Amino acid sequence: MYKEINKYVSKCISISEQELAYFNSLLKYKKVKKKVILLKAGDVCDFEIYIIKGCIRVFYIDENGIEVDLFFAVEDWWVSDLASFSQRTPAKLFIQTLEESELLFIDFKSKEKLFAKIPSFEKLFRLMLQRTNETLINRLISNISKPAEERYKEFIKKYPTISQRVPQHLIAAYLGISAEFLSKIRKRLSKK
Amino acid sequence: MYKEINKYVSKCISISEQELAYFNSLLKYKKVKKKVILLKAGDVCDFEIYIIKGCIRVFYIDENGIEVDLFFAVEDWWVSDLASFSQRTPAKLFIQTLEESELLFIDFKSKEKLFAKIPSFEKLFRLMLQRTNETLINRLISNISKPAEERYKEFIKKYPTISQRVPQHLIAAYLGISAEFLSKIRKRLSKK
DNA sequence: AAAAAACATTGAACTAGTTCAAGAAATCGT
DNA sequence: ACGATTTCTTGAACTAGTTCAATGTTTTTT
Numbered sequence: 334m335y336k337e338i339n340k341y342v343s344k345c346i347s348i349s350e351q352e353l354a355y356f357n358s359l360l361k362y363k364k365v366k367k368k369v370i371l372l373k374a375g376d377v378c379d380f381e382i383y384i385i386k387g388c389i390r391v392f393y394i395d396e397n398g399i400e401v402d403l404f405f406a407v408e409d410w411w412v413s414d415l416a417s418f419s420q421r422t423p424a425k426l427f428i429q430t431l432e433e434s435e436l437l438f439i440d441f442k443s444k445e446k447l448f449a450k451i452p453s454f455e456k457l458f459r460l461m462l463q464r465t466n467e468t469l470i471n472r473l474i475s476n477i478s479k480p481a482e483e484r485y486k487e488f489i490k491k492y493p494t495i496s497q498r499v500p501q502h503l504i505a506a507y508l509g510i511s512a513e514f515l516s517k518i519r520k521r522l523s524k525k
Numbered sequence: 526m527y528k529e530i531n532k533y534v535s536k537c538i539s540i541s542e543q544e545l546a547y548f549n550s551l552l553k554y555k556k557v558k559k560k561v562i563l564l565k566a567g568d569v570c571d572f573e574i575y576i577i578k579g580c581i582r583v584f585y586i587d588e589n590g591i592e593v594d595l596f597f598a599v600e601d602w603w604v605s606d607l608a609s610f611s612q613r614t615p616a617k618l619f620i621q622t623l624e625e626s627e628l629l630f631i632d633f634k635s636k637e638k639l640f641a642k643i644p645s646f647e648k649l650f651r652l653m654l655q656r657t658n659e660t661l662i663n664r665l666i667s668n669i670s671k672p673a674e675e676r677y678k679e680f681i682k683k684y685p686t687i688s689q690r691v692p693q694h695l696i697a698a699y700l701g702i703s704a705e706f707l708s709k710i711r712k713r714l715s716k717k
Numbered sequence: 718a719a720a721a722a723a724c725a726t727t728g729a730a731c732t733a734g735t736t737c738a739a740g741a742a743a744t745c746g747t
Numbered sequence: 748a749c750g751a752t753t754t755c756t757t758g759a760a761c762t763a764g765t766t767c768a769a770t771g772t773t774t775t776t777t
Contacts, residue, residue, distance in 0.1 A: 393666050401670045403662065416659045455647060462654050467608045469661040470595065474585050476668050477701035478593045480733070500754060509669035514734055516756050672763070692724065706764055708726050 335360065338383050338437055341409055345460055346453045355450060359443040365434050372428040378417035380438045384410050387434020388498050392427050392506070402507035405431070405495045411461060431499060481510045482518050527552065530575050530629055533601055537652055538645045547642065551635040557626050564620040570609035572630045576602050579626020580690050584619050584698070594699035597623075597687050603653060623691060673702045674710050 334357050342348060342356065365371070365387070372378050374394065382389070389412050391404040403426065406412045417424035418441065439447070447454050475484050485508055489496040496504065501519075502512035510518075526549050534540060534548065557563070557579070564570050566586065574581070581604050583596040595618065598604045609616035610633065631639070639646050667676050677700055681688040688696065693711075694704035702710075 393670075395666070395670045399670055401666055403665065415655065416662075419655060452644075455651070459647070459651055459654065462651065462658060463607065463611060466654065466658055466661065469658065469665060470608075473595065473661060473665055473668065474587070474593055476665065478585075478587045478591055482733095502754065510733095511735055512755075513736080513757085517734090520756080674763095694724065702763095703765055704725075705727085705766080709764090712726080 335362070335385065335437060337385050337409065341383070342457060345457050348451070348453065352451050356447060356454070359447055360437040360439055363436050363438060365430050365436060367430055367433050369430045370427060371430065372414060372417075372424055372426065374425055374427055375423050376417075377421055378414040378424045378426075378428075379440050381411055381413040381415075381418060381444070382428075383437040383439075384408055384412070385435040385437060387436065388431040388495075389434065390429050390431055390499070390503060392429070393425060394427065400506050401509070402503050405492070405499050405503075405507065407495060407498065415462075415465075431503075476509060481508060481514065482521070484508050485515065485518055486522075527554070527577065527629060529577050529601065533575070534649060537649050540643070540645065544643050548639060548646070551639055552629040552631055555628050555630060557622050557628060559622055559625050561622045562619060563622065564606060564609075564616055564618065566617055566619055567615050569613055570606040570616045570618075570620075571632050573603055573605040573607075573610060573636070574620075575629040575631075576600055576604070577627040577629060579628065580623040580687075581626065582621050582623055582691070582695060584621070585617060586619065592698055593701070594695050597684070597691050597695075597699070599687060599690065607654075607657075623695075668701060673700060673706065674713070676700050677707065677710055678714075 334354065338360070339353050339357070342353070348356075360383075362385075371380075371382070371389070384406055386408055389406045390402055391406070391412055391414070393401045393403060395401065404412065412428060414424040414426040414428065416422065417426070421441070444458075475487060479487075485504075488504065488508065501515060505512040505515040508515065526546065530552070531545050531549070534545070540548075552575075554577075563574070563581070564572075576598055578600055581598045582594055583598070583604055583606070585593045585595060587593065596604065604620060606616040606618040606620065608614065609618070613633070636650075667679060671679075677696075680696065680700065693707060697704040697707040700707065
C-alpha cells in the first residue's frame with residue numbers, strides 16, 4: 334500500500350480500505366534516475382504517473398527544435414500526455430525527470446479496469462482534468478496579457494518550491510521568454 | 526426534440542430515443558439578440574450552453590481593463606465558465622453573443638440529474654473536457670513559441686468560418702496582439 | 718438617407734524581448 | 748579533488764510588437 338497516493342485519493346473521493354487495496358494493486362512502483370526521458374514524442378503514452386518523490390517536466394519541441402516547458406510536477410502531482418494516453422495516439426509531448434524520482438505508474442488497461450470496478454474514480458479523474466483546465470486557462474490569460482516580469486513573479490509566488498528546484502533556463506522556457514531575459518528580469522527585481 | 530444537439534450527442538455516446546427525450550426535457554431553449562452578455566465575472570455561472578445557431582465569445586477582463594478573448598464558439602459547440610459552473614464559485618469570465626443566437630441551456634441541477642439517470646453522459650462531458658484541454662495546450666504552445674503572424678495563419682486555417690464572422694480586433698485580442706499590429710500583419714500577408 | 722457608432726488602417730516614436738558571443742559560477746561524475 | 752558539463756550573467760545590436768493619434772471604412776440606428 335502506497336500511503337501518499339492513498340491520502341491523495343481519499344481527499345477527493347470517499348473510498349473503502351478494500352477499494353484502495355485494489356487500486357494499489359494496479360499501480361507499478363519505479364525509482365528513476367535524474368534526467369531520464371519517460372516519454373518521447375511519437376510514442377504512445379501508456380501511463381499516468383503519480384509522483385511520490387521527485388520532480389518532472391513535461392515539454393514540447395517545436396519545428397525549430399525549441400523546447401517549450403508546459404508543466405513542472407513535484408510530490409503529490411500527476412503527469413501524463415493525456416491526449417496520447419486517452420486516444421492511444423502518438424504523443425506530441427516529452428516527459429522527463431529532473432531529479433531522481435519515486436513514481437507510481439498506472440497504464441491504460443488498468444485504468445479501464447479501475448473505472449469499471451470503482452466508478453467513483455471517474456469522478457476523481459474528472460476533477461483532476463477540471464483543475465488542469467483551470468490552470469491552463471489562467472496560464473493562457475497571463476501569457477497573453479501580462480509582461481514577462483509579472484508572469485515570473487506570479488510563477489515564484491504560486492510555485493515557490495518548484496522555482497527553487499528547476500533550473501532557471503527551463504523556467505524561462507515555461508514563461509515563454511529567453512533565458513537571458515529572465516536573468517535580466519531577476520537582476521532588475523533584486524535591485525528593488 | 527432538438528435535432529442538432531441530439532445528433533451531436535449520438536456521435537459521441539450510444540443512447541436510446543427515450544434517453545434522448547429525457548435529456549431534451551432538461552434543456553431550455555432561448556433566442557438571444559446580438560451583443561447580449563450571458564455571464565459576467567462575479568456571478569456564478571449556472572449553465573452550459575449548446576449553440577444551435579449563432580456565435581459567442583468568452584473573454585476575460587484583466588486588472589487594467591484589457592479584454593482577452595479566450596474562445597469563440599459557433600454552431601454545434603458548447604460554452605460555459607466551467608470553473609464557476611462546477612464549483613459554484615463566482616465566474617472570472619464573461620460570455621457574450623456576437624450574433625443573434627439560438628441556444629440551449631442546461632443548468633447545474635439538471636446536469637446532476639442527467640448524470641444520475643444516464644451515466645454515459647458523464648463520459649460525454651469528460652470527452653468534451655479532454656478536447657478543451659488539448660486545445661488549450663496547443664494554444665499555449667503556439668502562444669509561447671510562435672510569432673504573431675504564424676499564430677494568425679494557424680487561426681484562420683483552423684477556424685476559417687470564425688475568422689470571417691468575428692471582428693478583427695477581437696481576433697487580435699484572442700491572439701494576444703494589438704488590433705493595429707494584426708492589421709499590419711494582414712497587409713503584409715496580402716502583399717505576398 | 719443621414720447621423721452615429723463600431724471597426725479597420727496607417728505612420729511615427731517607442732519598448733519589451735531576442736540573439737549572439739563571451740565569460741563567470743555552480744554542479745556533476747569519477 | 749579535478750576537469751567537464753551545465754547553468755547563469757552581461758552587454759551590444761537588433762526586431763517584433765506596442766501606443767498614440769489621426770483618418771478612412773463599414774455597419775447600425777433612427
